[in-house]
Amino acid sequence: MTIGVVGLGLIGGSAAKAFKTAGYKVLAYDIDTRITGFAQLEGVVDGELTASNLCSCDLLLLTATPKAVAAYLKDNAGHIHPHTLVIDFCGTKQMVCSLGFSLAAEHGFTYVGGHPMAGLQYSGYKYSKPTLYNGASFIMVPPVHDDIALLDRVKQALLPLGFKKFVVTDAGFHDRMIAYTSQMCHVVSNAFIKSPSAKLHRGYSAGSFRDFTRVSRLNENMWTELFLENKEHLLGELDFLIRSLGEYRDAIAAGDEETLRELLRDGRVAKEETEK
Helix, strand or coil, rough: EEEEEEECCCCHHHHHHHHHCCEEEEEEEEEECCHHEEEEEEECCCEECCCHHHCCCCEEEECCCCCHHHHHHHHHHHHCCCCCCCEEEECCCCCHHHHHHHHHHHCEEEEEHHHHHCCCCCCCHHHHHHHHCCCCCCEEECCCCCCCCHHHHHHCCCCCCCCEEEEEHHHHHHHHHHHHHHHHHHHHHHHHCCCHHHHHHHCCCHHHHHHHHHHHHHCHHHHHHHHHHHHHHHHHHHHHHHHHHHHHHHHHHHHCHHHHHHHHHHHHHHHHHCCC
């Protein structure tokens, strides 16, 4: 079985290493040919993925940003063999899935949107590891939701990555949820760390500071694209948070002990309800 990987950053590099560890043939393409060359020297990649050998792939993983994946699909859809299963790993789904489903129908291959719920605060191939996805959730956005054979095909194809749970949804709901569970965390953490107090934290910080600021160390190019791609959902979550923070601020400024206690209690209860 031959695996094609487009994009050898943290996400694609980890996938390539996992499949290679499992004994598969791996072909890869990255806009930076030095990374592809290094991966070949490491023995992770067997060769460069090109338009001429793209048809040999049984599984094609598109692990770049949505715009880069869209550009790759437009340029190479005609070279993808009908037997190939194509899965994107993009952080937003609506634009890339719409294009992917359309091109798949036109050229006869199978396309499924995907999003692995795993990552690090670091980016790039040098931080990739074959165990990155072990125990993680994988979100699937298929062209139709009742094709059990296709869903099973995706699960079997991704078996070497070690996902524990598969969630099936549509592109719109995916983007709405990711705005809250992922993108908001990065925005808030990135804004929080800009306080002048952050530089004085040593000796005054513990786990809460470390956990809260972990994702402030992000790839600004990738996250700028993802935020703007999903701005409608992200703005809704930001507006809600800003209103909520205003309630806490007003209660503290007024010395309103009862209101502050209620706000904190409501937050605690909300957290407990998410764990049921």
